[in-house]
Amino acid sequence: MQKITVAERPGWRDRAAEVGFTFADMGGEPYWDETSAYRFTLRQIEDDIEDPSTELHDMCRQAVAHAVTSEEWMTRLEIPRPHWDFVERSWANGEPELYGRFDLAYDGSGPAKLLEYNADTPTSLYESAAFQWLWFEESRDAGTLGPNTDQFNTIHEALVERWAEIAAQGEDIHFAADRDNPEDFATVEAMAWAAREAGLGAHFTALADIGLSEDGQFADDRDRVIGTLFKLYPWEDMLRDDFAANLQPSQTRFIEPPWKAVLSNKGILPLLWQMFPDHPNLLPAFFAADLDAARRGERGDFADAIALAEPLLRRGHVTKPVFSREGAGVVITENGHETERAPDESYSHHPQVVQALAPLPDFDGFHPVLGAWILGLRCAGLGVREDRTRITHNLSRFKPHFIEG
């Protein structure tokens, strides 16, 4: 893994505007940045990222199977009690998942470490699947990249394939997101084009325009019944909104399915560590409350695992709320001193998870985080974001990558 300076494609900003990639610059800073790119070997991609991510997703499914039948874990994960049955049924009925993105810390050697799983509402899909692909094809055609290069990016094709697997031909899918957020909308649109390519009908409705019919079904902004809803909106909020009580009776099919509420929750990190202790791709993680109890000398279920992890946690750990988006509420502590804190604390009133710190590599003053895309059950591509700080947030830069060697 190296960061290589490459020539930008002349006029790529015009090209971005032409294809509708309107947020290539955000807040006066570049978001899409192709002044350099990350280079991986095929072995690094396949052995260190692709296969471990597919395995991690399988482990996450095992964790869901455990959590949905455990009152203790449903409570810990802050899933509201009235919706336990809704979440559990969706798992028991085998409702299929569509996509997710693991955030991994990796520096080119050693096992990649799971930072968190964006299993419910991952964004940056368009940049990863499409614009990054275009960069690769055009840079290779221009000779900027050598002839024996490739990119780990079957995201679009895997998405089409997955849609065809999980929906019937001609099925109408509604796509809901915040219309005013171009980043979110781009993700939904990339999703919708893939669904259409898979032979499905795609219809957009703004999330806030969804209505409830007299029959208790959800309807779109034009009063049409919603049969299947792809919602780029987190389950933890769905389950607390005014329409929450109508979710299960509506008989709507939701994508992601309700059981993703278990995975899109930082509380999954302590559960994974409990079920798969010392797995090479996991970092020790605990609920802050359990950690405090163990440090007071209480003999809880986690006391032994905490004692084992203490030296590592003391060296450095990250505290994050169970619900959080774009790095909000994240605090880094090293050797007893707080060394970094995300400015946004809008999620900090939720229970906290403490995870051992995986040092992010430093490339020219930037810290990359790898986004490993899961489509269905397997890893199908990679997107890299980097930031000057060690807490990746929504103004981090997206960097293209390629495979050589």
Next chain:
Amino acid sequence: MTIQTPTPRISAPAARPARKRSRHVALLLAGATMLTLAACEDDKVDAQAFPDLDSCLAAAKEGGLFFTEDDCRTQFAAAEKEHLETAPRYASKELCEQEHGAGACGGDPAAQQNQGGGFSFMPLLVGYMMGSMLSRGGGIFSQPMIRTPNGYSTPNGNQSFASNRGSARVPGNTFTRAPSTIGKAPMTSTQVSQRGGFGRSATSRGVSGTGGGAARSVGG
């Protein structure tokens, strides 16, 4: 030239594709309005309607169409079954005829068997429509046809047609199965009683932006 390849071992992992990237992608972002429009316009499939099995068989014999005589038989049987499962039910013949026209209704064979009473009248099967999803990687689909006051439709009511014979390009959702249980079929019109119950972003405090649509991304 012959290339020697080693005999694969049984325990060898499944071969990976040599290429790690897509052959094509969807590159264009068009915005919310375009997505809605494109979905409406481009969603058409080839379809052919017949009033009965014999007229389908006769057309298939002439050839050059997307279906065979076997398809006629299979799809007619499927349409008959689907008609029983998904056709709307009414409490009286009069109510049924108001919706479907005079002489278009009959008793519900399923209700007669069950002594169910209640909603035991339904529109008669007056033909079936077959659609080719071959261009989209699918097979041949069919839907039963029933009368409407001014023409014909499939039970899900997505589209109405002037005739129960002939060929056309029709929207793909014509072939969406109507639900056999409760509520209304996806994409049918309904009476909305409340709106705005999603989007409060309840887990986040002090988010900028107003009302339903939060300005921040939900992404991670």
